[in-house]
Amino acid sequence: MKKYRLGIEATLEILGGKWKALIICLLMSGTKRTGELQRLIPGISQKVLVQQLRELERDGVVGRHEYSEMPPKVEYYMTEYGVTANKIIDIMCSWGRDNIKIRQQQGEDIELLGKEQK
Amino acid sequence: MKKYRLGIEATLEILGGKWKALIICLLMSGTKRTGELQRLIPGISQKVLVQQLRELERDGVVGRHEYSEMPPKVEYYMTEYGVTANKIIDIMCSWGRDNIKIRQQQGEDIELLGKEQK
DNA sequence: TTCAGTACATACCTGCAAGTAAGTATTCAG
């Protein structure tokens, strides 16, 4: 019997992996192929990418569509349920961005890459 | 130079520790002493509690007030900045609770302890 | 003079998420 003390624990299990939020952000803007994700996330290894995608799939957040073609082609997309996480991701992103700004103003040597919209 | 790809990474660094969200939830409802927190979080070790509190303090989320009394007395509380995380914590909690409910309906052997309000 | 209460620190250990590197399967193009 698995026990949670707070709902947030379940949330962190699903979205708290090192790369999961990033993967979700990318899939939010549309279906992506495996190799595409890999190119969009420099630094992640293939093993870990597949692993995180499998976990997100298991948790019902992303879907996987395998075309029976050769060479292989697999696409990942947000499920209907996964899209409900949108609000969380957005809030966490904007709070984090604010936090980074504050720390920059305090002279910390940090940077937010890319221009996240909003 | 520390680099972030998305704001959410900074958020997870601050709120993503194993016990941090729980600590914040408890402090949301008022100032607490060290020992009090320890009693409210069965399972956490003293070392880790202190460690997480220090990190939250370093990140400006909680404040620490030390009374110069004997025996020692220390109190922790949410800072003005920390309170801005309220919305995140709430959303993550409610999304997680929904997730747990769904999984229970699917017959998974999990449970949400305590009766979180709302 | 020993113990209880409080809030730590310090040293050491462990498990698991993540990283590295190499192998598998399939088909078509040349």
Place this chain on the structure above:
DNA sequence: CTGAATACTTACTTGCAGGTATGTACTGAA
């Protein structure tokens, strides 16, 4: 029949968050 392209496995290694156990400092009560 070799190599490229794609999407994976599998085996091994590493780093570090978190856990365990014990020590320190201070004072008043018994």
